[in-house]
Amino acid sequence: MNAPMITLTRRLRSTPFTSRIExxxxxxxxxxxxxxxxxxxxxxEDDYWHLRRSVQVWDVSCERQVELVGPDAARLAxxxxxxxxxSFAVGRxxxxxxxxxxxxxxxxPVLSRLADDRFWLSVSDSDVVLWAGALxxxxxxxxxxFEPDVWPLAVQGPLAEDVAAAVFGETVREIRFFRFxxxxxxxxxxxxxxxxxxxxxxxxIYVDDAELGGALYDALMKAGEQHDIRPGCxxxxxxxxxxxxxxxxxxxxxxxxxxxxxxxxxxxxxxIDAIGIEALRRQASTGLTRQVxxxxxxxxxxxxxxxxxxxxxxxxxxxxxxxxxxxxRLGANVALGMIAIGHTPPGSNLVVQxxxxxxxxxxxxxxxxxxxxR
Amino acid sequence: MNAPMITLTRRLRSTPFTSRIExxxxxxxxxxxxxxxxxxxxxxEDDYWHLRRSVQVWDVSCERQVELVGPDAARLAxxxxxxxxxSFAVGRxxxxxxxxxxxxxxxxPVLSRLADDRFWLSVSDSDVVLWAGALxxxxxxxxxxFEPDVWPLAVQGPLAEDVAAAVFGETVREIRFFRFxxxxxxxxxxxxxxxxxxxxxxxxIYVDDAELGGALYDALMKAGEQHDIRPGCxxxxxxxxxxxxxxxxxxxxxxxxxxxxxxxxxxxxxxIDAIGIEALRRQASTGLTRQVxxxxxxxxxxxxxxxxxxxxxxxxxxxxxxxxxxxxRLGANVALGMIAIGHTPPGSNLVVQxxxxxxxxxxxxxxxxxxxxR
Numbered sequence: 001m002n003a004p005m006i007t008l009t010r011r012l013r014s015t016p017f018t019s020r021i022e023x024x025x026x027x028x029x030x031x032x033x034x035x036x037x038x039x040x041x042x043x044x045e046d047d048y049w050h051l052r053r054s055v056q057v058w059d060v061s062c063e064r065q066v067e068l069v070g071p072d073a074a075r076l077a078x079x080x081x082x083x084x085x086x087s088f089a090v091g092r093x094x095x096x097x098x099x100x101x102x103x104x105x106x107x108x109p110v111l112s113r114l115a116d117d118r119f120w121l122s123v124s125d126s127d128v129v130l131w132a133g134a135l136x137x138x139x140x141x142x143x144x145x146f147e148p149d150v151w152p153l154a155v156q157g158p159l160a161e162d163v164a165a166a167v168f169g170e171t172v173r174e175i176r177f178f179r180f181x182x183x184x185x186x187x188x189x190x191x192x193x194x195x196x197x198x199x200x201x202x203x204x205i206y207v208d209d210a211e212l213g214g215a216l217y218d219a220l221m222k223a224g225e226q227h228d229i230r231p232g233c234x235x236x237x238x239x240x241x242x243x244x245x246x247x248x249x250x251x252x253x254x255x256x257x258x259x260x261x262x263x264x265x266x267x268x269x270x271x272i273d274a275i276g277i278e279a280l281r282r283q284a285s286t287g288l289t290r291q292v293x294x295x296x297x298x299x300x301x302x303x304x305x306x307x308x309x310x311x312x313x314x315x316x317x318x319x320x321x322x323x324x325x326x327x328x329r330l331g332a333n334v335a336l337g338m339i340a341i342g343h344t345p346p347g348s349n350l351v352v353q354x355x356x357x358x359x360x361x362x363x364x365x366x367x368x369x370x371x372x373x374r
Numbered sequence: 375m376n377a378p379m380i381t382l383t384r385r386l387r388s389t390p391f392t393s394r395i396e397x398x399x400x401x402x403x404x405x406x407x408x409x410x411x412x413x414x415x416x417x418x419e420d421d422y423w424h425l426r427r428s429v430q431v432w433d434v435s436c437e438r439q440v441e442l443v444g445p446d447a448a449r450l451a452x453x454x455x456x457x458x459x460x461s462f463a464v465g466r467x468x469x470x471x472x473x474x475x476x477x478x479x480x481x482x483p484v485l486s487r488l489a490d491d492r493f494w495l496s497v498s499d500s501d502v503v504l505w506a507g508a509l510x511x512x513x514x515x516x517x518x519x520f521e522p523d524v525w526p527l528a529v530q531g532p533l534a535e536d537v538a539a540a541v542f543g544e545t546v547r548e549i550r551f552f553r554f555x556x557x558x559x560x561x562x563x564x565x566x567x568x569x570x571x572x573x574x575x576x577x578x579i580y581v582d583d584a585e586l587g588g589a590l591y592d593a594l595m596k597a598g599e600q601h602d603i604r605p606g607c608x609x610x611x612x613x614x615x616x617x618x619x620x621x622x623x624x625x626x627x628x629x630x631x632x633x634x635x636x637x638x639x640x641x642x643x644x645x646i647d648a649i650g651i652e653a654l655r656r657q658a659s660t661g662l663t664r665q666v667x668x669x670x671x672x673x674x675x676x677x678x679x680x681x682x683x684x685x686x687x688x689x690x691x692x693x694x695x696x697x698x699x700x701x702x703r704l705g706a707n708v709a710l711g712m713i714a715i716g717h718t719p720p721g722s723n724l725v726v727q728x729x730x731x732x733x734x735x736x737x738x739x740x741x742x743x744x745x746x747x748r
Contacts, residue, residue, distance in 0.1 A: 001465045006380040008680045010696055011499060011622030028381045031405035034499065034622060039381040101511055104506065125408065127501035130480065134505045137475055137649070138512015147627075215584060224433060248385030253521075275511070306382045322384055335480040 008170055010038055015061035015151050016210035017217050032062035032125050033334045038233040047230075047326050048237040051200055052329075055159040056232025057220050060197070060204070061151035066109075066129045067120040072141035073117045075273075079139075080121070080132055081111060082257060082274045084267035088113055089361065093193050096121070097265055098128060103256040103279035108129055108247050110195055112180060120206075122152065125248040135275075146211075151207045153284045155220060158373060159227045160202030166223035167216070168192060170202070181223040185219070199242035199372035207278035208353055236325045240334045243294060243366030249291060250322045250336045258283055259338070261292040290319060293344045294366035297333035297352050299359045310353040313362070318343045321352055321361075327368070334368050335361070386410055389435035389525050390584035390614075391591050398605045405661045406436035406499045412607040419702050422606075422611040425574055426703075426747065429533040430606025431594050434571070434578070435525035440483075440503045442510075444517035447491045449647075450510055452563045454495070454502075455485060456631060456648045458641035462487055467552040467567050469494070472502060477630040477653035480505055482621050484569055486554060487732055494580075496526065496631040498621040525581045529594060532747060534576030540597035541590070542566060546577070554580075559593070562586055573616035573746035610699045614708045617668060617740030624666060624696045624710045632657055633712065635666040664693060667718045669739035671707035671726050673733045675700035684727040684734070685711055692717045695726055695735075701742070708742050709735070 006012070006029055006140065013035040021038055028040040038059060041047055049058065068076050078085045081096035082103075088111075096111040098121075107128045109121040121128055133145040155164050164172045168183040172192060175181050180193035191206040207213035220228055245251055251260040258280055266280050294299060295311075308320035324335035335352075343350060348363040380386070380403055389407040395412055412433060415421055424430065442450050452459045453469035456477075462468060462485075470485035472495075481502045483495040495502055507519040529538050538546045541559040546566060549555050554567035562582040565580040581587035595603055619625055625634040632640065632654055640654050669685075682694035698709035711724075717724060722737040 004380060004400055005402045006378060007404045008378075008678065009620075009623050010679070010681055011406075011620060012404065014681055022378075026378055028379045030381045030386065032385075086703065095572070100507065127504055131503055131504035131508045133474065134508035135512050138509050187410075246383075246385060249383050304382065306386070307384055307388055 008107060014339050015059055016207065016213040017059040017061065017151070017153065020214070020217055021059055026231070033064045033123065033217050035062040035064070037062040038231075039236070041231055041233070044236050044325070047232055048235050048328070050230055051198065051232055051235055051238055052158050053158065055155060055163050055202070055227050055229050056156035056274070057217060057224070057229065058154035058156055058232050058234065060154050061233070063122045063152045064147050065150045065206070066123055066132055067146055067148050068119045068121070068132065068143055070117060070134070071145040072143040073119055076132065076141055076143050076145075077111065077119045078135055078272055079135065079275055082266045082280060084270040084272050084278045086270065086272070090115055091179055091181065093180060093195055095265055097257040097260070097262045098131070099257050099276035099280070100168060101276050102278060103276045103283060104253050105247065105251055105255055105257055105260055106253065108245070108260070108262070112191070112193065114191070115195050125246070149208065149210070151213055152204045153202045153207050153213065153217065153220075154196045154202060156196045156198045156202035156232065157200045159224070160200070163220055163224040163227065163229060164192070164203050167219050169222070175203070185216055185320070186212060190216075197244060198208070198238055199244075199367060200238070237325070237327055237334070240323055240325055240336055241327060241368040241371040243368070243371070245292060245336060246323065250338070255338065256283055258288055259291055278281045288341050290338055290340050293337060293339040294322060294364040294368060295335040295337055295350065295352070295361045296364045297321070297324060297335050297359050297361045299333070302333045303355055309355070312353065313343050313349070318350065329370065330368065336366070339363070376521065389433055390581065390587040391433040391435065391525070391527065392590055394588070395433055395605050400605070405479055405581035406498065407438045409436040409438070410485050411436040412605070413610070413741055415605055415607070418610050418699070421606055422609050422702070424604055425531050425572065425606055425609055425612055427532065429529060429531035429537050429576070429598050429600070429601050429603050431469050431591060431603065432530055432606050432608065434608070437496045437526045439524045439580070440494045440497055440506055441520055442495070442506065442517055443524050444491060446510070446515040446517040447493055450491045450506065450517050450519075452483065452646055453509065454493070454506055454650055456640045456651045456654060458644040458646050460644065461647070463573035464489055465553055465555065467550060467554060467569055469639055471631040471634070471636045472505070473650035473654070474627075475650050475653060477632070477650045477657060479625055479631055479634055480627065482634070482636070486565070486567065488565070500621070505730065523582065523584070525584070525587055526576045526578045527581050527587065527591065527594075528570045528576060530570045530572045530606065531574045533598070533710055534574070537594055537598040537601065537603060538566070538577050539595050549577070559590055560586060564590070571618060572612055573618075573741060574612070589638050592746070593689050610697070611701055611708070613744040614697055614699055615701060615704075615744070615745040617710070617745070619666060619710060624712070628656060629712065630657055632662055633665055653722055662713050662715050664712055665718050667711060667713040668708040668738040668742060669695060669724065669735045670738045671695070671698060671709050671728070671733050671735045673707070676707045677729055683729070686727065687717050687723070688723045692724065703744065704742065710740070713737070
């Protein structure tokens with residue numbers, strides 16, 4: 001069939017940047033946190049090469065913030081994530097898995113500490129505001145939980161720092177990886193973090209004023225003119241090569257944080273009071289049965305991957321491919337999947353049941369070779 | 375701009391019926407509860423007239439079920455909704471607003487009681503499973519909360535009963551409005567409820583087996599051949615005429631259940647233990663400042679309504695239009711909006727700032743005249 005169109009209504013929220021990206025000619029959208037997220041401008045391959053060589057401005061407003069503020073904010077933050085926050089200082093960001101009491105993944109946000117008693121969770125695609133709000137209510141915590149009007153704008157690509165410096169000043173170069181600083185734009189302080197959903201480097205700017213956001217968008221595009229800057233978006237090829245999982249596609253509520261390969265972010269040994277940490281400790285001690293893995297799939301470019309594709313080894317089902325795309329740089333199909341332990345070591349031979357037939361595949365290290373140029 | 379296309383990935387979940395509706399030629403999708411929901415087959419107007427005269431099968435799998443089961447299920451159900459459940463018997467369905475402790479709307483599900491200790495919330499577009507799960511955890515309740523694999527299929531339209539009777543037997547005619555019964559299809563019991571998101575009458579069938587669901591879809595289509603049955607979906611014109619609000623479009627977390635016009639479903643006087651009921655009682659006693667209202671907007675067909683349109687009266691802002699569409703039957707534009715009290719009585723004159731200019735409007739009773747033919 002032809003690709004169906006999307007019906008645009010208020011429920012699929014527009015952003016302060018929507019009119020700009022539509023005038024630039026966004027081709028396709030997805031919906032993420034009840035909000036529009038572009039997925040393609042010129043085309044996935046063209047956008048990919050451009051992202052790797054230049055710089056793009058991304059409307060990632062759909063990375064909604066869940067704010068925790070008040071006397072019990074720090075306690076709630078630690079309850080919400082299995083990451084150890086005991087030395088998590090103001091000005092830092094942390095990839096902080098949120099799981100239920102069985103250890104199953106509810107979200108994989110980036111957590112930022114804005115003040116001793118104030119946090120933002122920059123969430124992937126689930127309503128963490130409901131989970132956090134109900135916990136606070138049920139446990140009688142003294143903390144306010146809400147989604148502030150904040151629309152992140154990302155500047156990504158190898159030339160992102162030059163563009164950010166032209167707009168925010170040279171001090172932006174001093175922001176370290178997964179740190180943020182308040183920087184002025186037109187007299188208004190905005191949080192600028194060295195984070196982003198690519199391996200090409202760059203920043204995310206937390207825009208808390210819609211009108212100013214438009215001006216910032218234009219200023220970034222103008223500052224990047226000399227670098228052939230373009231509007232962009234998280235890129236399917238780049239993110240798979242970088243091993244960046246998508247919550248909802250590669251991992252879901254059916255998977256634990258350990259199965260999602262997030263063990264290094266889980267405080268399995270530290271004495272923290274976090275929902276689900278005990279379940280993860282039990283799973284770690286009994287052993288995993290499956291885990292996310294990277295795959296190189298042989299043959300011509302694979303078709304679009306809408307649903308998980310079965311994966312077999314020696315005729316036995318051993319998992320599924322959840323995201324797959326042709327990498328024009330590697331001349332092969334790169335993929336992520338959930339694979340039975342025993343078949344996850346790099347080099348393992350597998351067979352993928354793609355919609356157009358069986359293909360041989362081999363487990364690969366992630367990130368895939370050359371994903372990051374840094 | 376041209377309407378953008380939608381990128382289809384696992385995160386925007388397909389349903390057991392997706393391959394069928396795509397082979398029938400679905401034109402547009404929206405995303406609802408992280409799942410694909412068709413919005414148009416032949417066209418909104420053509421689909422509308424067909425729905426009013428015949429019968430359609432709707433893939434409303436996106437009406438996800440949140441199951442509560444266990445000794446504390448009834449207590450949690452009452453905590454979750456401000457509707458009085460004290461006489462809510464097994465076999466009944468109830469439109470049951472879920473609000474936060476400030477009375478703001480989190481969801482407006484249909485609640486069904488499957489057993490004394492087992493409930494389903496058929497939710498609109500927010501992750502109620504997280505809200506309910508965290509409450510249960512925080513309050514230490516003995517209840518399991520999860521989203522079962524259930525994909526509702528609706529049969530809607532004036533001839534729906536004949537089609538349902540051909541598939542499930544004559545007993546389906548005895549199911550009363552907002553009641554359900556377990557009925558057999560190919561030896562498997564399915565819950566069949568006389569509910570649905572139209573004013574044309576019909577049923578929703580809770581399919582809990584994907585393969586059986588495909589067979590049921592085909593059986594319904596075959597049984598309806600003589601009636602010119604077609605695949606369909608909730609219809610923009612029909613649902614506005616019927617005054618059916620969409621959570622996320624017409625009302626959001628910014629609005630209370632009373633502002634959403636749901637006062638008759640709120641137990642303002644009964645002694646129930648429900649989150650948010652006290653806040654609603656306070657608001658009821660101090661008085662509302664705004665409420666959802668129906669509007670007839672003059673002039674030619676309005677453009678697509680992507681964002682709220684400002685509404686004024688005597689030059690003053692008094693609200694916004696949140697959904698609007700041309701009704702070919704009424705020869706006028708029908709709309710829903712959030713309007714300041716004082717301007718909500720039917721007959722009130724307003725001015726709508728549509729994207730193509732100012733238009734006069736008048737507040738109308740909802741449902742609009744002739745919405746239902748029953």
